[in-house]
Amino acid sequence: MSVSVIVTEQLTHRYGVRTGIERLDLQVAEGSLFGFLGPNGAGKTTTIRVLLGFLRPNGGRASLFGRDCWRAGARIRQDVGYLPGDLRLYPSATGRELVRIFGLVRHRDLAAPGRDLADRFALDMSVPVRKMSRGMRQKLGLILAMAHEPRLLVLDEPTASLDPLMQDELIQYLRGNAAQGHTIFFSSHTLSEVERLCDRVAIVREGRLVANEPLESLRARARRRFTIRWTSEQVSRDVVPPGFLRLDERREHTWHGSLKGEVPELVRWAATQPIEDLAIGHPDLESLFREYYTREASVT
Amino acid sequence: MNRGLLLKSLIDARAVTVLLATAMLLAEGVLSYVLPTVMTDFSSQILQVPFIRTMISALLGADIGDSLVPATFIAIAWVHPVVLAIVWTHAIVFCTRVPAGEIDRGTIDLLLSLPVSRWQVYVAETVVFLGTGLAVLAMGMLGHRLGILSLAPRDRPGLGRMLVIVANLYCLYMAVGGLAFLVSAISDRRGRAIAAVFGILLASFLLNFLAQFWPPAQAVRFLSLLNYYQPLPLVRTGDLPVWDIFILTGFAAVTWTAGGVWFARRDVCTV
DSSP states (O other), X not given: OXXXXXXXXXXXXXXXXXXXXXEEEEEEETTOEEEEEOOTTSSHHXXXXXXXXXXXXXXXXXXXXXXXXXXXXHHHGGGEEEEOSSOOXXXXXXXXXXXXXXHHHTTSOOHHHHHHHHHHTTOOTTSBXXXXXXXXHHHXXXXXXXXXXXXXXXEESTTTTOOHHHHXXXXXXXXXXXXXXXXXXXXXXXXXXXXXXXXXXXXXXXXXXEEXXXXXXXXXXXXXXXXXXXXXXXXXXXXXXXXXXXXXXXXXXEEEEEEXXXXXXXXXXXXXXXXXXXXXXXXXXXXXXXXXXXXXXXXX | OXXXXXXXXXXXXXXXXXXXXXXXXXXHHHHHHHIIIIIGGGHHHHHHSXXXXXXXXXXXXXXXXXXXXXXHHHHHHHHOHHHHHHHHXXXXXXXXXXXXXXXXXXXXXXXXTSSOOHHHHHHHHHHHHXXXXXXXXXXXXXXXXXXXXXXXXXXXXXXXXXXXXXXXXXXXXXXXXXXHHHHHHTOSOHHHHHHHHHHHHHHHHHHHHHTTTOHHHHHTGGGSGGGGOOHHHHHHHOOOOHHHHHHHHHHHHHHHHHHHHHHHHSOOOOO
């Protein structure tokens, strides 16, 4: 049985009258690649801030490695690496100076791992932060978060400003990390990022958790897109769609829609129809997530 | 003491400290040279103009007597608005960095994600504040010693007396720093924190100034921080102003502690 690195119970934080998060229950198992999804302003960053001890909960509790996030913040953060969503660094310091400072604060020599990561992400560490591009600063932020090989890596929108090659490099690195038993808490509002990396996903909306399940089970529930090309426009108009199809668009010879039932059911039905071509896509997680983002859903 | 936090604080403060230390060296050097050597020649004329006499007394926070001697001008060099502005600027700029400045520019997220308590951050910042302040005042002292070389040896104040003045000024620096730490701890915007502290100090300066010729201000003069920093009697007597030092360090300790408690307990959020 895996140990939970992050546990929140009925966690609530309010900014005055505005709700940040409301009765959030979350468990993240050690060694998992955990995606934390939600639209902007949903409460993702607030949750992270409470977990790191920046904010004091108004209700409920939050713990990392079994310790209270507010009371034992300094001890907990020994094993945590954090990349903020809106990363800001000290402008007058160079990358090398920052790695040295972080090493001194953590009582560890981070020069060698910092250099290795800088090589991996192709970053010149001698440049002062004020002269770095946004992408370079993001790479430096990642190096500072990862150089001490933390047990828990909390990344808030980590691929922002990274080019596709560097995104691949990062994802490869994170997978390797998770394989060694490290936990990755990956916050994003972009599904494709989370889909590429994570094995479990929680979705937060208006401060509340609306889903928390393995990515595979979400995929199983997600509908597939389909395209049917009929032999004639007349047929396309005359055929009545069966119950397991949701037709979004009927144009000339072609139908576009999503599959509410199973693939074999569609294939069997299609075999009896005057169809010229049938294309069935991958489960469309994007639509499923959009539904979660826009409607009230029950906690799974 | 966390060496990493000290280093971070030093790197962050080095530019402003070098700039203000140089400014202090120049300001004290020029004032200590110009005021006693040039102005003494005009002292009798100066004393005959009541307004200027009042202004100098107000600036010094004490009666200047019947004659303007080099010692009086040396005292002026240590309460001159330029010198006070340099010292206050260093204290205000430094002490509003954590947490207000860090929140304002968004670097607090990175700083607080490190395995240190907020008190450790606060103490490290304070240690560097005290050290760099000492460096700024030491440069002022150096400028002063260079500036008075033009005076006849008998007119030069002893080093001991000057150290007493600098010690008193350092206590004022700590008091301003403590106040700035407290205002910073309750603020999310550095600009606002700087404006608030500067406003309080300006009021303090004006109160001390007005108290010389406006009786209602005299009654509440004790509220002004500058009431506890008066170099003229120190130049004259060389006595350590124990009570003034006690008040200033006490004020610094209380405001600094209140700032630390507030910072340790508050929510920190950059959005």
